[in-house]
């Protein structure tokens with residue numbers, strides 16, 4: 001294979017050239033369009049029809065064929081492409097043939113298809129957008145996996161997008177409404193998914209963005225649905241398990257990949273049973289120091305220990321960077337949940353009790369005794 005041909009193939013040229021040996025091949029001839037692969041028109045629904053039109057326009061742009069005012073060669077190409085696009089739809093072809101016979105420009109034919117086959121679908125669909133939204137069955141959103149939720153949410157968003165401007169409302173309004181329909185159990189899982197996101201995410205998603213941004217909401221809600229699914233299927237194996245999800249107790253099912261004891265995503269026990277669990281095992285000074293650098297996860301560990309009556313961890317004195325990070329995380333949690341974070345409060349209380357720098361290990365032990373934690 002010569003280099004030129006290889007290069008052209010690499011570039012994925014739409015039209016095959018028949019004379020690759022020419023060092024400077026002329027621009028592909030426009031009547032090579034018979035070789036162009038195009039997806040046939042789909043008018044099975046308003047959305048499919050609109051998408052088909054969109055893709056056709058985009059292909060014309062790619063081929064540099066103007067929809068109006070092109071040269072006569074371009075016009076012929078446009079007509080040919082339209083025929084090819086509609087070839088498997090006898091109704092459309094018949095209608096084009098009866099209307100234009102051999103005449104009519106490509107642009108006129110395209111308009112004819114739009115007016116007679118696409119717009120009527122759209123108009124029919126759009127007769128009662130308020131009604132469509134009012135009778136929307138929200139349970140469809142939550143009936144399957146996270147992926148199904150994301151797909152169904154797009155359907156709902158499309159319904160919403162067709163509402164008249166006066167009643168369209170904001171994403172915030174609709175997200176709130178969907179959350180109300182989600183049910184307590186799923187909302188608990190959304191909280192859970194948010195905590196997981198705090199521990200592992202890149203920080204770009206927070207509760208404020210989930211409440212106002214469709215994309216963030218779809219992402220986190222899909223996660224919550226999948227977490228719920230995992231729990232539901234795990235529960236089937238253990239019928240003695242009380243149907244509680246939010247409660248953290250030893251032996252509680254954990255999220256896949258997490259520690260089976262404490263459900264921590266970074267717990268060493270999840271890698272090997274020979275490692276100590278951060279919540280139920282013995283905490284070493286060096287591990288406590290490590291936790292100071294994993295603030296979201298530290299929050300999980302502190303909370304689990306607190307909830308399960310485990311001794312609170314005797315953390316080394318934070319470096320100023322760690323202290324800053326802890327404080328910023330607490331502010332972040334407070335802003336996110338709209339209330340002071342409980343588990344991190346344990347830390348805050350200790351700070352309040354000893355606001356001075358230089359709090360030592362002995363102070364900590366004393367304080368833990370005072371708090372009844374020791």
Ligand SMILES: [Zn+2]
Nearest residue numbers: 259262267277
């Ligand atoms: Zn663990």
